[in-house]
Amino acid sequence: xxxxxxxxxxxxxxxxxxxxxxxxxxxxxxxxxxxxxxxxxxxxxxxxxxxxxxxxxxxxxxxxxxxxxxxxxxxxxxxxxxxxxxxxxxxxxxxxxxxxxxxxxxxxxxxxxxxxxxxxxxxxxxxxxxxxxxxxxxxxxxxxxxxxxxxxxxxxxxxxxxxxxxxxxxxxxxxxxxxxxxxxxxxxxxxxxxxxxxxxxxxxxxxxxxxxxxxxxxxxxxxxxxxxxxxxxxxxxxxxxxxxxxxxxxxxxxxxxxxxxxxxxxxxxxxxxxxxxxxx
Amino acid sequence: xxxxxxxxxxxxxxxxxxxxxxxxxxxxxxxxxxxxxxxxxxxxxxxxxxxxxxxxxxxxxxxxxxxxxxxxxxxxxxxxxxxxxxxxxxxxxxxxxxxxxxxxxxxxxxxxxxxxxxxxxxxxxxxxxxxxxxxxxxxxxxxxxxxxxxxxxxxxxxxxxxxxxxxxxxxxxxxxxxxxxxxxxxxxxxxxxxxxxxxxxxxxxxxxxxxxxxxxxxxxxxxxxxxxxxxxxxxxxxxxxxxxxxxxxxxxxxxxxxxxxxxxx
Numbered sequence: 001x002x003x004x005x006x007x008x009x010x011x012x013x014x015x016x017x018x019x020x021x022x023x024x025x026x027x028x029x030x031x032x033x034x035x036x037x038x039x040x041x042x043x044x045x046x047x048x049x050x051x052x053x054x055x056x057x058x059x060x061x062x063x064x065x066x067x068x069x070x071x072x073x074x075x076x077x078x079x080x081x082x083x084x085x086x087x088x089x090x091x092x093x094x095x096x097x098x099x100x101x102x103x104x105x106x107x108x109x110x111x112x113x114x115x116x117x118x119x120x121x122x123x124x125x126x127x128x129x130x131x132x133x134x135x136x137x138x139x140x141x142x143x144x145x146x147x148x149x150x151x152x153x154x155x156x157x158x159x160x161x162x163x164x165x166x167x168x169x170x171x172x173x174x175x176x177x178x179x180x181x182x183x184x185x186x187x188x189x190x191x192x193x194x195x196x197x198x199x200x201x202x203x204x205x206x207x208x209x210x211x212x213x214x215x216x217x218x219x220x221x222x223x224x225x226x227x228x229x230x231x232x233x234x235x236x237x238x239x240x241x242x243x244x245x246x247x248x249x250x251x252x253x254x255x256x257x258x259x260x261x262x263x264x265x266x267x268x269x270x271x272x273x274x275x276x277x278x279x280x
Numbered sequence: 281x282x283x284x285x286x287x288x289x290x291x292x293x294x295x296x297x298x299x300x301x302x303x304x305x306x307x308x309x310x311x312x313x314x315x316x317x318x319x320x321x322x323x324x325x326x327x328x329x330x331x332x333x334x335x336x337x338x339x340x341x342x343x344x345x346x347x348x349x350x351x352x353x354x355x356x357x358x359x360x361x362x363x364x365x366x367x368x369x370x371x372x373x374x375x376x377x378x379x380x381x382x383x384x385x386x387x388x389x390x391x392x393x394x395x396x397x398x399x400x401x402x403x404x405x406x407x408x409x410x411x412x413x414x415x416x417x418x419x420x421x422x423x424x425x426x427x428x429x430x431x432x433x434x435x436x437x438x439x440x441x442x443x444x445x446x447x448x449x450x451x452x453x454x455x456x457x458x459x460x461x462x463x464x465x466x467x468x469x470x471x472x473x474x475x476x477x478x479x480x481x482x483x484x485x486x487x488x489x490x491x492x493x494x495x496x497x498x499x500x501x502x503x504x505x506x507x508x509x510x511x512x513x514x515x516x517x518x519x520x521x522x523x524x525x526x527x528x529x530x531x532x533x534x535x536x537x538x539x540x541x542x543x544x545x
Contacts, residue, residue, distance in 0.1 A: 041409070045391060162409055163401040170387065170398055170437075174452070176356050177380035177462075178402045224392035225436050231409040275390070 001141045016250045021137045028139045029242040031147045032200050035154055037238030039196060040217030041230055046169045050101055053210040054108030055197045058085045059131065060115030068118055079198045085111065086194040090186055134205025136256045150199055157192055165189055208257045215264040216241065222275035237267050306332055306459060307368055308492055313361035315352050322348045324516045330460065333490040337503050340513040341535050346496045347383060349513065350464050354380060365459065376460060379453035383464040385445055387438045395433050395448055396420060402452060423455045424448065427481055443474025450481060463495045479506060
């Protein structure tokens with residue numbers, strides 16, 4: 001880790017890099033943003049933005065349940081709860097008894113309310129309110145390692161499973177006729193999403209995690225005509241907004257997450273205009 | 281390991297799968313197929329015998345269970361009964377390869393998926409977000425050429441017209457060449473010219489590849505001209521035979537009226 005710090009100090013001639021918390025934050029941003037850029041492409045194509053939002057909200061419940069059951073590390077209960085939540089939601093969605101957005105909305109509000117009720121019992125909620133906005137400046141080296149691990153897993157998943165995932169997203173019947181196991185594909189994607197959202201929620205915050213997941217991909221989508229362009233633009237836009245947002249928030253003294261969101265949203269509007277001009 | 285995985289791309293298998301068309305020496309039987317949803321019976325005791333190189337058309341009123349039957353054959357919905365597929369040469373059961381063209385292919389505007397991306401997703405291991413494989417690209421182009429759709433390869437799927445989409449979907453459905461091709465109302469949303477081209481393609485497929493085909497259709501013009509065998513479905517098979525026979529039956533006339541041409545959609 002120290003070698004990494006030294007390298008960063010050498011190649012980045014800025015005053016903010018002297019602080020270790022900024023170095024950690026920068027590393028975290030460099031891992032999280034491309035990860036979100038990649039994951040976002042399929043969340044947007046699959047029309048799952050609502051789903052990932054609900055996942056974010058389930059974090060509170062996971063922590064609450066962990067605290068209730070007396071589990072020392074509430075991160076673990078949070079991840080387990082999110083994975084169960086995601087798989088269950090996906091399962092019910094497939095049954096198609098209710099329209100998906102209504103269903104997700106009901107699930108997510110119920111789950112969030114449960115979490116809030118449990119956590120606020122005894123007036124303790126202030127302890128958890130940092131989860132709402134997140135604080136990337138407090139990330140530690142161990143947690144960066146964890147992010148690194150899930151990043152590598154995601155890349156592997158993408159290399160081996162992306163074609164199938166894309167086929168299922170395009171048309172499920174057609175994918176099935178080509179012997180693609182759509183259940184496995186969808187469920188594994190939901191689990192991956194749940195784990196990534198949970199591992200990054202403390203740093204990004206419940207309120208804006210979904211914006212970071214969907215904005216870069218939505219912006220990239222405006223100006224892409226195939227999957228290669230889509231991924232390239234989505235990842236670049238994500239990294240760019242992440243790093244500029246972090247540096248800007250340092251100088252302006254603002255919260256990092258929301259600053260990143262503002263930049264990503266501005267890029268979205270620019271690409272929207274570019275895309276409309278191109279298609280005309 | 282990665283290299284080896286992608287090098288031994290499944291595309292080689294698919295190339296082989298496109299060299300040997302179905303031989304006409306197979307027997308395909310659907311036995312006692314029923315689908316239930318809760319209390320309701322959607323289709324009941326459907327028995328079909330499908331022949332290679334023949335077009336079997338399923339007709340019936342809306343809600344008669346035509347799409348359900350197709351999806352049951354596809355294995356997408358739970359059903360009772362079974363599908364038997366045997367090689368007539370040695371009487372052995374074989375795996376049935378099904379090609380399918382869906383009734384609707386809804387794709388959102390602005391979706392950054394090109395025809396190559398979509399096609400390669402079904403036949404190649406090379407992840408389409410990462411790179412475009414020359415080998416796969418040429419192969420897909422060759423498959424699209426069968427339907428005169430090779431120029432569409434770099435277009436976005438969402439920008440295709442109904443007829444163009446249909447041709448791309450057909451090319452995907454016959455790669456690799458299936459034993460059975462299922463077409464669910466293939467001409468909905470296609471203009472007159474597109475329809476004619478589509479029917480010509482169907483005829484060509486039948487002659488060139490000796491495929492067994494099941495087509496759901498509302499277009500009696502098509503049924504009269506191209507169908508080798510017609511099945512009138514309403515929960516179960518009411519009448520089957522040539523179009524001549526079926527259209528003269530009482531059931532047919534109750535459902536579509538005596539002057540059935542008016543019903544043509």
